[in-house]
Amino acid sequence: MATPDAIDKCLSFISSQLKEPEQPCGQGARAHPLAVTISRQSGSGAWRIAECLANYIPKVHPCDPRPWTVFDKELVEKALEDLNLPKKLVDYMPEDRVSVIDDIMNELFGLQPSSWTLVEQTAETILKLAELGNVILIGRGANIVTARLDHVFHVRLVGSIEKRLERVKERLGLDDASAMDYIVKTDRGRQRYLKEHYKADIDNPLLYDMVINTDRISAESAAMLIADALLRHAFGTSLPGKNLP
16 A cells, blocks of 8 residues: 555655765766666565565665665555646656657557556656666566666566465465465466566566575565675676675
8 A cells, every 4th residue: 555654655766866975986887877677476475575675775885875666556646636747747857868758658559649547657656767767667567567667677576375375464464365366366366467468477587587486585685686786787796886795
């Protein structure tokens, strides 16, 4: 659920991205903002990992200490409804970057219709948030929508049904049968969303830069692995100004 606190974080995020980084990137560093997409099996611990990642990246990013923000489907849809984010965000985008977004939207959905569907509006919002950078985008085909943006790193979280069942039961307070029903329906819905709207198989490992088994890797360790891979993808094996732990 998109809480008032989450909406406040959304607005704070937009404001923070308008500020220049306090520390300039070193020679050879990537100047473009970075972003992460997370696709997940239900109950694989995506939100916990995303929160750990949002807290961890500013500590190790060598040239951009600005905060990171997590967006899931509820927050994106609430933002569309209450904040009209596509119109707000376009004011913050350089003209050439907007044209890139237009190209991607046309490629995904064809020529823009006069009345956009929620899927198309969500895709536009995801693209513009990714262009601002310092975002972790959970679900809603964000990895497909941003596939042409080379500053975005794509992660898939998986786990055994037993471990995922435990997490769902604890998080939602469900019994075994209800938790299993929730997992099956949620995973099928996510598979169907990508299949119907993007003609993609959510379980195709080639759609992701990294696949993590959360049975074996804790949320904190997963966040460190993702951050390490993200920054090495952006800066190469020699990170300017600071070494990763």
